[in-house]
Amino acid sequence: MDIGYMIEIFPKLISTLPISLLIILTSSILGLMLSIVITALRIKRIKFLSPILEAYISFMRSIPILLLLFLVYYGLPVFFSLLNLNMNDLSAIVSAMITLIIFNGAYLSEILRPAYLAVEKGQHEAADSLGYTSFTKIRKFIIPQMAPVALPGLGNAVIYLIHDTSLVFTIGIVDIMGKANLIMANSYGENKVEVFLTIAIIYWMVCLLSDRFIKLCENHTYxxxxxxxxxxxxxxxxxxxxxxxxxxxxxxx
Amino acid sequence: MLAIRDLHLSFNGNEILKGIDLTVNKGDVVTLIGPSGTGKTTLLRCINCLENPSKGEITLSDLQLNYETISKKDILKLRRKTAMVFQQFNLFKNKTVLENVMEAQIIVQGKKKEEAYKKSIEELEKVGLLDKLESYPSELSGGQQQRVSIARALALEPELILFDEPTSSLDPELVGEVLRVIENVARSGVTIVLVTHEMSFAQSISTKIVFMDKGVIVEEGSPQFIFEDSNNERTKAFLNHFKSNQTVGV
CATH class of the missing domain: 1.20.5 (Single alpha-helices involved in coiled-coils or other helix-helix interfaces)
Incomplete structure (x- = not known):
């Protein structure tokens, strides 16, 4: 074990952290927004839409995220060319984000829906009977009561998302994992353990931070x-x- | 003040309410009694559109609506003229006692904070819960929760208060404190429609008793008439059942 080497490569690896963070933040925020829309549509039980949404969620939960990443990266340009749109410039980062957003849109709605159903019907009826509009009702009473149920699950989902970003190097993005591969290639496969251990520590730090954030949110629940x-x-x-x-x-x- | 005409409601092909006509005058305390599963609670919930009747008309002071063509806006207007006290209390779990009573005044009625606060304190004092302002519903007994929920309803100064079996999910020793509060509300001249199984209470506070069975109103009249002078077989059978139950002590 060469700790000096680990300290030496640490700044090189950490310099790619912004790319990983960009992917994590964008896909968690947009993924959450998508999942809110999907959850709302599922709860409303719209006749034609419901089976489509169920199929989408089942598909997203069933296929490995790596496969989904390839499907989006190689498949989307083909799909758009069928529509006579030129999307060959779709960058790897955008593909990675789209992958994680559509995956999390489905995955998070599996967390949000039970949380919504856990709020008693009586809470809705009380707000309705007092003359609240549905938007205010949801903002004031339903979301605050969903939060303590959903937050632990959402926290786990963020950690999985962080793990999933370690796959995006396979489509050529130089994130932490991609940088690690480059470093190993430049040193002719020497010191592999040191490199892996260093990025393990970086992932650990990122997860600790996201844990902190979720705990902070949990401290604000009623x-x-x-x-x-x-x-x-x-x-x-x-x-x-x-x-x-x-x-x-x-x-x- | 409240008039319902030819109200019909079905659940999955089962007709629950089969043509209800009901009139309530200002200041009335109207109590709906009858066997379980008769549609008393459903009828009450139709008044503020928590249920969707398939047919019928409702008039509430200046609002005149047909259930078949009712719009979201109308529903909101109807709900803002009424307030409901639920069997399960349904206080907002994420709000304190004071917030529960205050918020609808500010958000729904657009009152100023200070004004809403004063009104809330006034109503909470009437139900004897000034020492629980900062408590959350989960920290209160059932009887206390129901008293808060009555204060929440009264604070909105609705034209009509609907009580849906307000003591049915309370421990027996807590029923009294809630009934006393309702009695005071009734005395203050607020118009009330009440569903209850507390027969002697119904007899003492009501101005009119409505006896329902199997989705229709069998008969209605003064407490004296229904409890003492009725000649209707179904009414007599129902009330006798209650009397015999009460003597057994159930």
């Missing part, structure tokens, strides 16, 4: 607020008891 309140009450009770005991003692002294 369930956590109630928990915190209880914890605070019992803590202040303990403090109170502690100090009153002390007072009694000092009085005795």
């Amino acid at each position: 369930l956590r607020k109630i928990e915190n309140k209880r914890a605070f009450n019992s803590q202040s009770l303990k403090l109170h008891q502690k100090f009153t005991k002390r007072n009694i003692k000092s009085n005795l002294d």
Whole structure:
């Protein structure tokens, strides 16, 4: 093990992190937006659309992400040329993003839908009966109540997404994994373990950050607020008891 | 003030309501009684369009609507004239007691925060829950939750309050506190339509009792008439059943 070498290649690898982050952020945000639309359409149970959506979700969940990546990268230009559109310039990064967005659109809706269904019907009825518009109802009551149910699943999904970006080097994107391959090729296959270990550490750091972010979101859910309140009450009770005991003692002294 | 004409409603081909006519005057306390599965709750839920009747007309003060042609806007107008108290309370779980009572006033009615706050405090005081302002519904007993939900309804100053079996999911020892609150509401002159199985309570607070069975109104009249003087076989059978149940102590 050559730790000096690991420290030497670390800046080279980290310099490609912005590309990975760009792919991760874009596909998680747009993927989430797509999944919200898909979830809403699935919940509305539109006659002709529902079977199509179910087929789309089943397809996306069934095929390996690597295969999907190839299908989009090689398939989309062919598909567009059939429509007489020239899309040969579709860059690898855009292909990677499209792949991850359509994959996560399906995958995340499998997390959002049960979270939506977990909100009791009575909550809808109460808001309806008070005269809230459906948009305000969803914003004020339904999404806040979905959040504690959905966030752990969404957190996992982000971690899977981070892992999935390690495949985009296969279509020629120089992300962390791509850079690692270049470094290994330049050093004639020497020090492979050091390179892999270094990028493992980088992925770990990125996942820790995303975990932090999800925890931060979870701390803002109403369930956590109630928990915190209880914890605070019992803590202040303990403090109170502690100090009153002390007072009694000092009085005795 | 409220008039329903020829209301029909079906679920999967089963006709639940088979032509209901109901009139409620301002200040009335109208109680719907009858066996389970008769459509009392369904009828109540038709008044604020939580159900979709297949046919019928409703008039609520200046609103005159036909259920077959009702638009989303009309539904919203109808709902903003009424308020409902549910069997399962249905307080917003992600809001505190104060927020539950305050928010609809601000968001739905466009009141100023300060005004909504004053009104909320006033209503919460009436139901005796001023010490729970910052509590979440999950921290309250069923009886307390139902009292908050009554305060939430009253704070909107609706023309009509709908009570849907407000004590049916409460522990027996908590029923009294909620009934007392409803009694005060009734005394204050608010128009009420109530569904309940608390017969003696219905008899004491109602101005009119409506007896329903199998999707139709069998008869209606003053509490005195329904509970004492009715000659209708179905009404008598239903009320006798209650009396015998009560003596057994069920």
